[in-house]
Amino acid sequence: MRIEHGGQSYEPEYLIDGTIMRVSLDEALGAEDGSLSLSMDFAFQIPEYGADRMGQFDAAAGTVFQLAQWYPRMFVFDDVNGWNVMPYLGQGEYYLEYGTFDVNVTVPREMIVAATGTLENPGEVLTAEQRQRLDEARTSDDPVTIIGRGEAGEAGTRPDGSGPLTWQFHAEEVRDFSWAASESFIWDAARAETGDGNPALVQSFYPEEGIGSGPAKGRNAGWEHSTEYVQHSIEHYSERWDAPYPYPTATNVAGIVAGMEYPMIAFCSVESRGPSLFGVTDHEFGHEWFPMVVGSDERRHAWMDEGINTFINQYSTLAYYDQSPAQVRQSFRAAVREGAIDRAADRPILTYSDRIPYDQLGFLAYNKPAAGLFLLREYVLGAERFDAAFQSYYDRWAYRHPQPADFFRTIEDVTGEDLDWFWRGWFFSNDRIDQALTNVSTSGDTTRVQVAQQAGLPMPVELRIERDDGSAATRRLPVEAFFSEDTYTAVVPGDAERVVIDPRGYLPDVDMDDNAWSDGAGIRAPGGSQ
Ligand SMILES: [Zn+2]
Structure with a gap:
């Protein structure tokens, strides 16, 4: 190991403890614009299967190597914390700094390499035919074959000569660098519009084993449709949140890893097909926005990338399959009710990533935070206010390191709404929602509806009041009505026949048995919507 600093060159003392190394500098590095260079030799054993982050897949035409977390x-x-010295523990991913990477990957001549960044020396590692196809792909909406099914692994796919080849990659403003290599890669690519005039090159690398059958939206679609999926994700997220994909490439690689995200490159399962291949691809490329651009601390706060990403994934999936938002509403509500009622997840979302029991990770890091943001957007704030705030969060924290409070503060700041009650109930605690009708009475031409919030998390109340003359009205009670008292009595004109809480079906209310009232039957569960 060598350090070059302030004109001096020396071999520093260092200490290795597990996966952590401390290097002792002879002279402190200045806080303002201080710089030094550190060089070291290291070796890395590629695991057969590395905790679903990397590994090897034995394709018939040659092993697919997926490499990540491979360098110091x-x-x-x-x-906030000074040095964030936290060893990698598997659950709870990474907290990484941004930088520029120039990486030379030297591999056997037969291998094709996919990596974070742009390929800097195509003239040395690709044939003239492949370079011409790649140029075509850069301006093509439809995938262009760079290496076809019959070509993968053939000698003609490699430049003339002998000995290994060095692939040179360059990447800027990224927090990691990952790569994959194989003799078995089929390779196709296309253009994705990002909305800022800089289209991205979207690509897929997969062995023959990844190929499925049928149309892209069918059940058996395979990796031959991966590039279309990546293209959809890059274009959808860029446009939907007014956040143009900032990188020049987006590459999906089929292999042993079920689904893992890295800057500009994702590893997804070679065996995935149809909606599950779309789903994993869309999820991993959603991560390009969170946490690749908005560099949150995944090591402590898994929800800040997984939950926010799961939230935006729902809209991307709806758009791709042209589904109705009611499906998202119902699945989120069911997931949160289930988690809340059986107390499967009795910890708050803000539990540190590595302290969450494995069987609660899906709920606390993915579904519950995503459902919370969905409720905020669709039920509490409305799309117009939420989207402006959410986009501001992205803009303000791009290439920086937001803490949970930075997210909460930005949403409150831009919407102009005090949401402390929601953050406390949904994120800081595991409070439940339990709205109830506790008394409904009619007198003359007036109906009095008493509503109670019987669990820890109050929410705005929506009431549908159906009158005996056949007319109906919707009344919304602000959450502030429940800040000092658990009950509030709404006085509404007309002689009510029937009253229902949450008629649109958004809230994961843990007890629905008291959410409706009808003249004669009294307080009961709303029919057919439990
Ligand atoms: Zn994820």
Whole structure:
């Protein structure tokens, strides 16, 4: 190991403890614009299967190697914790600093390499035919074959000569660098519009084993449709949240890894087909926005990338399959009610990533935070206010390191709404929602509806009041009506026949048995919507 610093070159003392290395500098590095260079030799054993983050898939035409977390890297130094010295533990991913990468990958000549960044020396590692096809792909909406099914692994796919080849990649403003290599890769590519005039090159690398059958939206679609999926994800997220994909490439690689995200590159299962291949691809490329651009601390706060990503994935999936938003509403409500009622997840979302029991990870890091943001957008704030705030969060924290409070503060700041009650109930605690009708009475031409919030998390109340003359009205009670008392009595004109809480079916109310009232039958469960 060598350090070059302030004109000096020396071999520093260092200490290795597990996966952590501390390097002792002879002279402190200045806080303002201080810089030094550190060089070291290291070796890395590629695992057969590395905790679903990397590994090897034995394709018939040659092993697919997917490499990640393969080089020593700096911990993040931030203004909240100082040095974030946290060894990698598997659950709870990474907290990484941004930088520029120039990486030379030297592999046997037969291998094709996919990586974070742009390929800097196509003239040395691709044939003239492949370079011409790649140029065509850069301006094509339809996938262009770079290496076809019959070509993968053939000698003609490699430049003339002998000995290994070095593939050179360059990437800027990224927090990691991953790559894959195989003799078995089929390769296709297309253009994705990002909305800022800089289209991205979207690509897929997969062995023959990844190929399925039928149309892209069918059940058996395979990796031959991966590039279309990546194209949809890049274009959808860029446009939907007014956040143009900032990188030049987006590459999906089929292999042993079920689904894992890295800057500009994702590893997804070679065996995935149809909606599950679309789903995993769309999820991993949603991560390009969170946490690849908005560099949250995944090591502590899994929800800040997984939950926010799961939230935006729902809209992307709806758009791709042209589904109705009611499906998202119902599945989120069911998931949160289930988690809340059986107390499967009795910890708050803000539990540190590595302290969440494995069987609660899907709920606490993915579904519950996503459902919370969905409720905020669709039920509490409305799309117009939420979207402006959410986009501001992205803009303000791109290439930086937001804490949970930075997210909460940005949403409140831009919407102009105090949402402390919601953050506390949904994120900081595991409070439930339990709205109830506790008394309904009619007198003359007036109906009095008493509503109670019987669990820890109050929410705005929506009431549908159906009158005996056949007319109906919707009344919304602000959450502030329940800040000092658990009950509130709404006085509505007309002689009510029937009253229902949450008629649109958004809230994961843990007890629905008291959410409706009808003249004669009294307080009961709303029919058919439990
Ligand atoms: Zn994820």
